[in-house]
Amino acid sequence: MDAVCAVSTAQAQGAISVVRISGKDALIVAGKVFVPLSGKRIEKMTGYSCAYGNIVDKNGETLDDGVITVFREPHSYTGEDTAEISCHGGIYVTERVLRLCCENGAEPADRGEFTKRAFLNGKMSLTQAEAVMDIVSAQGELTLKSARLSREGRLFEEIKAVKARLVTLLGELAAWADYPEEDLPQVEGSAVLETIDECMSVQRRLVENYDKGLMLKKGVPSVIVGKPNVGKSTLLNLLLGFERAIVTDTAGTTRDLLEESVRLGDVTLRLCDTAGLRETDDEVEKIGVELARRRLDESVLVIAVFDGSETPCDEDRALAKSLDKNAVVVINKSDKSSAAAVEEYRRLCAGLAVVEMSAVDGVGRDELEGIIAERFAGFDGEGAALFVNERQKKRLEMSIEALESAREALLSGMTLDAVTVELERSAEQLASLTGERITDSVVDEIFSRFCVGK
Numbered sequence: 435m436d437a438v439c440a441v442s443t444a445q446a447q448g449a450i451s452v453v454r455i456s457g458k459d460a461l462i463v464a465g466k467v468f469v470p471l472s473g474k475r476i477e478k479m480t481g482y483s484c485a486y487g488n489i490v491d492k493n494g495e496t497l498d499d500g501v502i503t504v505f506r507e508p509h510s511y512t513g514e515d516t517a518e519i520s521c522h523g524g525i526y527v528t529e530r531v532l533r534l535c536c537e538n539g540a541e542p543a544d545r546g547e548f549t550k551r552a553f554l555n556g557k558m559s560l561t562q563a564e565a566v567m568d569i570v571s572a573q574g575e576l577t578l579k580s581a582r583l584s585r586e587g588r589l590f591e592e593i594k595a596v597k598a599r600l601v602t603l604l605g606e607l608a609a610w611a612d613y614p615e616e617d618l619p620q621v622e623g624s625a626v627l628e629t630i631d632e633c634m635s636v637q638r639r640l641v642e643n644y645d646k647g648l649m650l651k652k653g654v655p656s657v658i659v660g661k662p663n664v665g666k667s668t669l670l671n672l673l674l675g676f677e678r679a680i681v682t683d684t685a686g687t688t689r690d691l692l693e694e695s696v697r698l699g700d701v702t703l704r705l706c707d708t709a710g711l712r713e714t715d716d717e718v719e720k721i722g723v724e725l726a727r728r729r730l731d732e733s734v735l736v737i738a739v740f741d742g743s744e745t746p747c748d749e750d751r752a753l754a755k756s757l758d759k760n761a762v763v764v765i766n767k768s769d770k771s772s773a774a775a776v777e778e779y780r781r782l783c784a785g786l787a788v789v790e791m792s793a794v795d796g797v798g799r800d801e802l803e804g805i806i807a808e809r810f811a812g813f814d815g816e817g818a819a820l821f822v823n824e825r826q827k828k829r830l831e832m833s834i835e836a837l838e839s840a841r842e843a844l845l846s847g848m849t850l851d852a853v854t855v856e857l858e859r860s861a862e863q864l865a866s867l868t869g870e871r872i873t874d875s876v877v878d879e880i881f882s883r884f885c886v887g888k
């Protein structure tokens with residue numbers, strides 16, 4: 435698919451942000467991300483036309499509303515089909531819109547890529563292109579400076595260290611392969627594998643940090659589950675405290691699932707109280723159950739509530755069985771619980787974090803908060819601070835992918851040459867993150883000085 439995308443406005447809070455998609459398939463990507471309220475298809479829109487509508491994710495859930503402007507080649511900045519989506523200017527929303535474009539086939543644009551395309555499509559001369567760079571350089575400097583600042587952090591050092599390891603390994607492999615007469619020690623497959631695995635695990639952690647950082651900014655998707663009457667609503671109200679948080683609908687077809695923001699210590703939860711997951715023939719309830727199930731799948735934190743004053747029934751058992759390690763178990767109604775029932779729930783939920791509490795009088799709230807806060811401790815958004823844009827995250831993911839291929843090649847007995855190719859691919863991605871990519875053409879060199887989205 436030929437489409438690149440980037441946030442074309444400043445990476446800062448503002449009234450609106452513009453995400454630009456350009457390329458032969460730009461309107462196909464835009465059509466998957468943006469649904470005009472008029473029902474008009476983006477691909478059928480003429481140049482210089484706009485439409486108001488919703489920005490939707492793959493499940494058809496609305497992320498934001500906004501305006502799309504369509505440009506038809508050659509009458510656009512790049513000379514290609516272009517869509518510009520104006521969404522609300524929150525940093526998180528904008529990132530999400532950008533990510534949606536990527537998920538639907540667009541590649542994150544490199545620095546100056548739009549202007550480079552404009553140049554390649556004959557829209558402007560090189561001198562003109564450089565003049566554009568001058569115009570944006572004031573902002574570019576700032577962007578660069580903030581990028582540089584965050585790059586001085588620990589995470590940047592980690593990337594550099596991983597890259598250095600790969601480069602050393604590549605050096606060893608090359609020396610051994612290219613200079614057989616030197617009688618160098620053979621590079622052992624096991625040592626190569628060890629380096630690959632170690633590099634991969636560092637990078638995976640970095641990607642995870644990015645996601646967690648972003649998630650913490652917006653709130654951890656969470657859900658309260660349990661059969662009716664165990665005290666889910668009471669627990670939700672307890673967690674909400676006096677400050678009733680903003681109630682937002684979860685975007686979707688029905689308004690059954692209400693989401694509340696709950697701040698526990700440093701962590702914000704986006705918490706849903708679900709109707710439960712019972713098998714049912716009732717059509718309306720079925721929709722609720724389906725929503726709850728989907729929410730459960732998306733949730734990073736699951737709070738499962740049981741009634742400690744009653745022995746577990748089949749529904750409780752089924753719920754306990756379905757929980758994974760992300761779950762926190764609340765055995766509620768400790769003010770009137772039975773020791774035998776509590777014992778039984780603890781047995782069913784062995785290995786999970788369990789809190790006995792009374793949602794009506796607040797006993798156990800601190801313990802629950804402590805467990806949740808601890809679970810998300812240490813993610814102060816530092817990851818997000820470094821990998822401020824999708825492009826960088828994508829590079830890291832591509833680097834991991836290359837390492838996976840290298841690993842596979844090694845384990846399936848392919849030659850070290852084949853492994854080397856993949857390792858080089860991985861190192862190249864990292865080098866581009868640390869700004870050490872050696873570009874092979876003057877054009878690349880010039881445009882690489884632009885900021886992303888230009």
Ligand code: GDP
Binds near residue numbers: 664667668669766792
């Ligand atoms: P939900 O259906 O799971 O949302 O349950 P509710 O929150 O509506 O609570 C059901 C009933 O249990 C209500 O009468 C609550 O007052 C009561 N309840 C909730 N938590 C506790 C508790 O900790 N102790 C006692 N004794 N009753 C509770």
